[in-house]
Amino acid sequence: MPVEKSIQNMRLDGGLLCLDFVNTVDNRRREDAHQYLQHYRHLLEFCAYTGAVTAKERQVLEKMARAFPRQAQQEFEKAIGLRELLYTVFSGIIAKGKPPARELQQLGELTAQAFGHIELLQAPHIQLGFARPALEQPFRRIIQDAVALLTGKELPMLKKCPACHWLFVDRSKNHSRRWCSMATCGDVAKVKEAYHRKKKKKRTP
Numbered sequence: 001m002p003v004e005k006s007i008q009n010m011r012l013d014g015g016l017l018c019l020d021f022v023n024t025v026d027n028r029r030r031e032d033a034h035q036y037l038q039h040y041r042h043l044l045e046f047c048a049y050t051g052a053v054t055a056k057e058r059q060v061l062e063k064m065a066r067a068f069p070r071q072a073q074q075e076f077e078k079a080i081g082l083r084e085l086l087y088t089v090f091s092g093i094i095a096k097g098k099p100p101a102r103e104l105q106q107l108g109e110l111t112a113q114a115f116g117h118i119e120l121l122q123a124p125h126i127q128l129g130f131a132r133p134a135l136e137q138p139f140r141r142i143i144q145d146a147v148a149l150l151t152g153k154e155l156p157m158l159k160k161c162p163a164c165h166w167l168f169v170d171r172s173k174n175h176s177r178r179w180c181s182m183a184t185c186g187d188v189a190k191v192k193e194a195y196h197r198k199k200k201k202k203r204t205p
Contacts, residue, residue, distance in 0.1 A: 005034050007045045013180040015169035016154075017052050018146035022087045023180075028165035037083075040065050040076040040135075047138045052145075060133045068135065075135045082110065082139060086146055090167055094160050111147055114140045161185050 003009060005026060014020040024046060026034035037043055044061055047053040053061065065072035089107055092099040099107075117140065121129040130140045149155060149169075157170045159177065163185035170177040179186040 005036070007036050007042060007049050010036055010046075010049070011181060011184070012050060013166060013168050015171060016145060016149055017050055018086060018142055018149060019090075019158075019167045019169065020050055021046070021142050022083055022090065023166045024083065026164070028087070029163075037076075037080065040072040043076055043079055043138050047141070052141045053137060057133065057137065061135065061137060064133065064135055072135055075139060078136075079139045079142070082143060085110075087167070089150075090158060091160065093155065094158055094167075107143075107146070111143055114143045118144075 007024075010020075010024070012020045014023050024036040026036065037046060041062065044053065044058050044065070048055065048058045085103055085107055088103045089099040092103070114136070117130055117132070117134070117136075118128050119131055121127055121131055123129075128144070130137060130144070134140075149158070154169050154171075157175060158167065159170050160167055161180035162178070164180060166180040166185075168177070168180050
């Protein structure tokens with residue numbers, strides 16, 4: 001019996017918070033793909049699962065969401081918009097070596113809004129971050145992680161799984177990783193290739 005898909009059993013194959021966030025659509029090649037995120041509570045669950053928010057922060061944000069449900073829904077919709085924007089930007093980099101200009105500009109505008117709340121934190125060393133509780137906290141931390149990828153050394157390692165279109169950073173020794181996971185998409189691809197080889201062999205006189 002197949003295991004029901006949930007955030008708690010979602011694979012974190014992206015290697016970075018922003019990529020795992022983009023991958024909360026189970027298979028982007030399918031129109032009926034499972035959506036791991038359905039509402040703001042799911043967004044907080046994902047952030048806690050990935051370590052983007054602490055247990056204490058999650059409790060505070062859940063309380064704020066109950067007090068301000070309309071604003072929480074707006075923040076959720078904004079986060080989903082960011083997810084799709086990041087997918088377009090990253091996909092453009094993978095396919096063409098650069099993101100589409102309009103989407104990059106949109107991301108820049110969202111970054112400027114988010115970074116207007118950034119602070120210098122000391123935990124344990126001095127770093128940029130968002131400490132004050134706000135319903136926008138998940139959005140801010142995801143966009144901070146995305147900017148770090150876009151401006152960092154790992155951007156050339158960004159790849160897209162040909163089977164499910166999940167995104168991941170290829171940190172393998174020879175940068176030869178092809179699939180989001182060999183245990184899932186890789187195995188399925190091997191089975192399909194073996195089937196087609198066998199079928200082709202049967203047709204050969």
